[in-house]
């Protein structure tokens with residue numbers, strides 16, 4: 001243990017100088033049709049050092065792909081700089097490959113020609129091209145398929161071609177953006193372990209691997225180091241080394257502990273990286289002190305929240321979050337918004353990777369529908385700023401109606417246009433369910449339920 005501790009410290013110290021890729025205070029903004037620009041990544045430092053598989057984990061929309069694009073030189077940061085062996089990446093001769101979720105093969109080329117394509121682009125002579133590509137196809141288990149076209153292959157085989165094409169150029173860093181997400185569970189599992197085998201046996205010429213994923217278990221299975229991104233704007237929540245020996249056992253205590261910890265980080269914005277389980281060493285302390293006025297409303301339906309709480313109550317009011325996702329065959333991306341919503345409303349707490357129902361949650365889950373609406377209404381007004389504001393504004397205004405745009409303008413300060421719209425949709429769904437207000441979709445106006453009779457006398461049926 002001591003030896004690894006020392007080497008870890010050495011890696012941390014050396015990371016800025018020995019890094020293959022080093023990002024310094026990189027940020028990304030996107031222009032908006034309105035005068036605001038939206039920040040997708042806030043100032044972030046990140047190094048990729050030799051000898052490690054680094055996983056970048058985060059919910060969708062947190063900026064993982066954006067980060068990958070900046071680190072590979074595909075996209076320029078709006079501020080800050082990315083260095084390749086100490087040289088600004090735009091001036092450096094970089095050697096990286098990217099494997100995409102969507103395979104991105106040329107459909108008009110054979111398997112062999114697809115793998116040869118990047119070598120051809122680099123001006124490698126035909127004989128050598130062929131020889132290296134055939135060898136790589138052999139390595140990834142595709143010998144015999146060189147003459148096939150992508151459409152004749154299964155998803156797993158296509159992704160093998162993706163790997164062969166990425167590795168054939170002998171990249172110093174192999175980047176992957178959710179490479180297993182489009183595959184069925186078994187195929188993904190196979191490919192993951194084969195990749196690990198290639199890496200462990202040094203059968204791939206690559207010095208570092210950077211994998212983007214939203215799958216916690218995938219990160220814990222593969223990575224030597226895990227960085228968790230938070231969103232809005234994207235920023236590093238925690239960055240630590242995984243000390244579990246390879247091959248890793250999903251059922252081992254260390255494994256499930258780490259998965260639980262990461263669930264906790266993802267579901268609770270206030271968890272500090274110091275709380276990582278034993279032996280998982282924080283690489284850097286993440287600064288997470290941005291103050292956001294509006295909470296991000298999770299895109300979950302009130303019915304989903306009710307369903308989750310009822311399930312939880314069935315299990316005695318408390319269940320391991322990770323097992324629950326597994327039992328329900330839910331992906332983290334599906335379950336997280338519902339858990340987030342239940343937490344935001346005060347119906348649920350996440351502790352040590354367990355979802356624990358609160359007294360308010362228990363009452364909600366046990367109540368009849370009308371009482372549920374009442375409880376939801378109180379919880380929403382008390383806990384959700386946007387809903388409180390809409391309700392107050394409607395109460396104050398003499399005609400008890402107000403245009404959606406008024407609130408969109410407020411949200412626009414903080415969210416992208418697209419996200420503001422989605423925030424509004426969720427607020428409308430929650431507000432209607434709770435009978436806090438109604439929304440006239442044709443006129444894009446909120447109104448108090450009382451005013452509804454007069455207001456939509458000429459309009460269609462709401463709901």
Ligand code: ADP
Nearest residue numbers: 030040058059060061062063064065066067416
């Ligand atoms: P992830 O890969 O984690 O799902 P992305 O990096 O794709 O996240 O996107 C992060 C955020 O940036 C999202 O909110 C997305 O809508 C926004 N975004 C990505 N690309 C653009 C773009 N070209 N213009 C505007 N916004 C963008």
Ligand code: MG
Nearest residue numbers: 064065066177
């Ligand atoms: Mg992405």
